[in-house]
Amino acid sequence: MLRRMSTEAPSIALKLKVVLGKIQVASEKRPEALQYATPLLVAVSKTKGLDMVMEAYDAGQRHFGENYVQELDEKGHDIELLDHCEDIKWHFIGRLQRNKVAKLLGVPNLYMIETVDNERLAKAVNDTWGKLNKPGPIKCMAQVNSSGEESKSGCTPDSAVELVRYIKENCPHLDLAGLMTIGSYDHDPKSGINPDFETLVKVREDVCKALSIPTEKLDLSMGMSGDYEQAIEMGSTIVRIGSTIFGSRNTVPSQATLEEAAEQAKGQDKDLDKSTQEEAVKSQTSQLKKLSVD
Structure with missing residues (x-):
């Protein structure tokens, strides 16, 4: 007897389970020197409804990424979400303009800003966070434009050391967690190693050497839905995955x-x-x- 095939789409919980399984497999393929941390999954929920965020939260996901300050502000202040997702952790992963800093830092449960790409922005975030009298510094990452594309934000690879130095020496209200890149969307993982990942790995080596920072103390946020497994194998400790988890349906x-x-x-x-x-x-x-x- 033939069993009828189900046409029902996989649940967010199931897709999360699959992604986490692939993250684990990819992390086990890394060299021993890179086995010090299990990669963190940031579920990118931009343009996704609150119901989808809460469904992922109920499945155990805690870290979520948003690209727009306005959208994150609306989601972060939503009463139902605040009540349902008490320990949600928001990552801001979009281009941040200085005139939006105060609004972003007012979002409840803001965990990390991954896109600090210049000294003026770092100073603005540092000064604003300091005025809020929070119990500790806000986590941030220095964004590097590894592909050199004009459409991408980020400091140049050559200026990353100085940006990190500035943050560590002049921004007491910022806790520098690592380096982040978006990279080119055109690279096909099947064609070989992503040069953007190679660039960010090299930048971390340069930063760690110049500033005497242990490698394991500087995270790498690189890899998205189409290439996160390769990114992890190359040393990524944070991957940002959206459509693979939430699908293409948007609000x-x-x-x-x-x-x-x-x-x-x-x-x-x-x-x-x-x-x-x-x-x-x-x-x-x-x-x-x-x-x-x-």
């Missing part, structure tokens, strides 16, 4: 989030001519508007 972005996306696009392309900036804004805003409920 409609708020007008404030659309405006923030436009500001980000304009900020990323500040060195381009005005017409090119306008095209970048239109492109990013158009992409977000397409994120509607199926």
Whole structure:
């Protein structure tokens, strides 16, 4: 007798279990020198509804990543989520503008800012956090533009040592956790080692040597849905995974989030001519508007 195949999509809990299993397998393939920590999974919940966040939380997930300050502010202050997810830990993984720092730091359960990419931003976050009289420093990462693409934020690999030095010596309210990169979206893991991962590993070596930091004290946040296993094998200690866990279904972005996306696009392309900036804004805003409920 033939068994009828189920057409029901796998639950978020099941997909989390699969991802965590693959993370474990990939981590066991690393050299012994990199076996000091189990990689942390950050579930990227941008444009996903609160119901999906809470479903993942109920399955045991605690660390979540958001790209837009406005969206994170709305989710982080939601009464139902605050009551349901008492120990949720938010990672901000999008481009952060200095005029959004105060709003971001006011989000309950903010755990880490992974995208500090220059000294002025580091100072703004440090000074603002200090004024809030929190019990300890806020965790952060120095973002490195490993691919050299103009559309990506991050300091250059050559300037990473000085950025980390500045944070450690001048920002007492920041707890530098490590280095982060987004990398190029065009690389196919099947074609070989991702050069962006190689770059970030090399940057960590340079930073640790220059500032006498033990390797295991500087995390690497690299690897997303399509390449996280390779990233882990190369030493990543934080992976950011969204669609593999939550699928492609999205909520409609708020007008404030659309405006923030436009500001980000304009900020990323500040060195381009005005017409090119306008095209970048239109492109990013158009992409977000397409994120509607199926």
